[in-house]
Amino acid sequence: MSAPHILVVDDEPDIRNLVREILEDEEYQVAVAEDGASARQALRERRPDLVLLDIWMPDIDGISLLKEWAEDDGLVCPVIMMSGHGTVETAVEATRLGAYDFLEKPLSLAKLLLTVERGLEADQLKRENVGLRRHAPPVQEPTGKSPVMQRLREQVKRIAQHDTWVLITGESGSGRETLARYLHSQSVRKDRPFVDLGVTSIARGNAAYELFGSEEGGSVHYGWLEQAAGGTLFLDEVADMDLEVQTQLLGALDTGTFMRVGGSDPVKIDVRIIAATQRNLEEEVKQGRFREDLFYHLNVVPLHVPPLREHPEDVPDLLNFYVDWFVAHDKLPYRRFNVGAQNFLRNHSWHGNVRELKNLVQRLLILGAGDEITQDEVETAMGAAEIHSSEGMEAVMAFELPLRQAREKFEKAYLEYHLRESGGNISRMAKQVGMERTHLYRKLRGLEIELKERR
Missing domain, CATH: 3.40.50.300 (P-loop containing nucleotide triphosphate hydrolases)
Known part of the structure; x- marks a missing residue:
């Protein structure tokens, strides 16, 4: 595994080499560039995790280069600007274009290292937040004592x-x-x-x-x-x-x-x-x-x-885990499954596996009332879900089709349903189905679902 890769762009050889040596001593991987052309080439060769970019260079100034990168595909990583002749206006413009921070020369080595460390941490946090927006599950140990x-x-x-x-x-x-x-x-x-x-x-x-x-x-x-x-x-x-x-x-x-x-x-x-x-x-x-x-x-x-049916003894632990999860993250009211409900669910076939169990817990917490979840309530909730599911599947699936065509038919019906539920709002729909908006747009186009008509 590689350490974070940092690109240093500066036309002064002494500063360029000094910064490289300092960062390499901190066990970062470092590439250097002396001007805008070599910086562009360095980005083609490898995607950096952070860029240290000088403002004054012989062929193009750092602000223009930053603007160029921001316009292409958005800044791919934190960019820290460096300058010995910076002005307030320059710093403001760099920040407007998305620069993470601005360092003045002569560089304070302690501040340099601290800014680099914080820039990398901020980028990691940004990635994690994107993951949360996409409803990515938390990093958890697989649940069960079986x-x-x-x-x-x-x-x-x-x-x-x-x-x-x-x-x-x-x-x-x-x-x-x-x-x-x-x-x-x-x-x-x-x-x-x-x-x-x-x-x-x-x-x-x-x-x-x-x-x-x-x-x-x-x-x-x-x-x-x-x-x-x-x-x-x-x-x-x-x-x-x-x-x-x-x-x-x-x-x-x-x-x-x-x-x-x-x-x-x-x-x-x-x-x-x-x-x-x-x-x-x-x-x-x-x-x-x-x-x-x-x-x-x-x-x-x-x-x-x-599959969950091969370790049903883990069902009670999974029920408790997802109750705690929805209470903590979705602010749903706490309810507990009584012994009868747990025993009933241990003997369920769980064709949808852990995902089916998770959806059942969420449904019961949203629709139910009282501190205790009983077997009767579980049976009612599961029966209603199965009726709705079977009717929906018969409506959208043609079982004589080849698998790929059947999957496309189901995906189209599934996305059309969520498009209606979200009122044509792609951001809301992306959260509902757990996809990035870019991928969702492509998927909708690929399935020939017209957004304007749906809206």
Whole structure:
């Protein structure tokens, strides 16, 4: 795993080299550039975690360069401006363009290191806030005292100490992403990004741009592989990846480098891959829908998340966990499941696994009243949900269709429903379905759902 990568842009060799030596002593990785042209090239070669940018340079001033970066794709990382001849107006303009801070020369080394540290911390906090807005689950230890869950946790802790790639299998709703986040939190990469990429959320024909990034007209768009640099990239539902993109990903894994779309220079990979699927990848390989060599690359260490019906003794712990979760995070009233309700739920088939249990707890806390949740209340809530679910599925699904077409039909009905519920408000809808707005727009376009008509 790499340390944070910092780019120092300054036309004075003495200052440039001094700052580099100081930062390298603090165990940062450092690249240097002497002017705007070399700074642009450095950004093409590798996405930095922070930039120290001088204002006065021979070919272009730092403010103009900052403006250029901000206009392209937004600032990709914190930028700290440096100047020996700065004015209040310059500092204000830099701040308006998104600069994190402004340092005056001669540099105070203590202030330099403190500002760099705070800039990196602020960027990490920003990433975490984005994750919360996308309803990303908290980093939690997989819940349950059953032997099967104890073995799974021990297995994850051992695997986390080795920088191998991992393939997580399990049914829908079983907690594959929770396990991936927990594995990342136990690894040496825990202080670096965890980037989750739902392969099914990428519009067709756009996967290469999303994964590898692009270069066009001198500007660089960093893909998910670079955004996860030094950390972990979680590829959910990897079986849905197009064969062409599978081939490109395999080439990147084989060589340790990849090319951005439209780019001319190879970019090095420093990332751990955790892939997940609910499908049988070996069967997908036999059917020619998944590359065999990529399967063996991803399947270095397999982890299987058992369905909830195989460890029903964990149901009471899961009920308590999600009650506490919704009380703390959604401010719902506290209610407890009585013994009869718990015993009833232990014998439920849980076709939707942990996700079904979580949704049931939320429904009962929102709609119910009183301190205690009884078996009768649970049966009523589950019966109503099953009737609604079966009617809805019959309405939108044609079971004679091939799986891919059936999935698209369901996705379209699902998104149209949430679009109606949100009144056409994409920000609200994105929160409801747990997707980034950019991905949601692409998905809606890919399914030919017209926003203007719905609004």
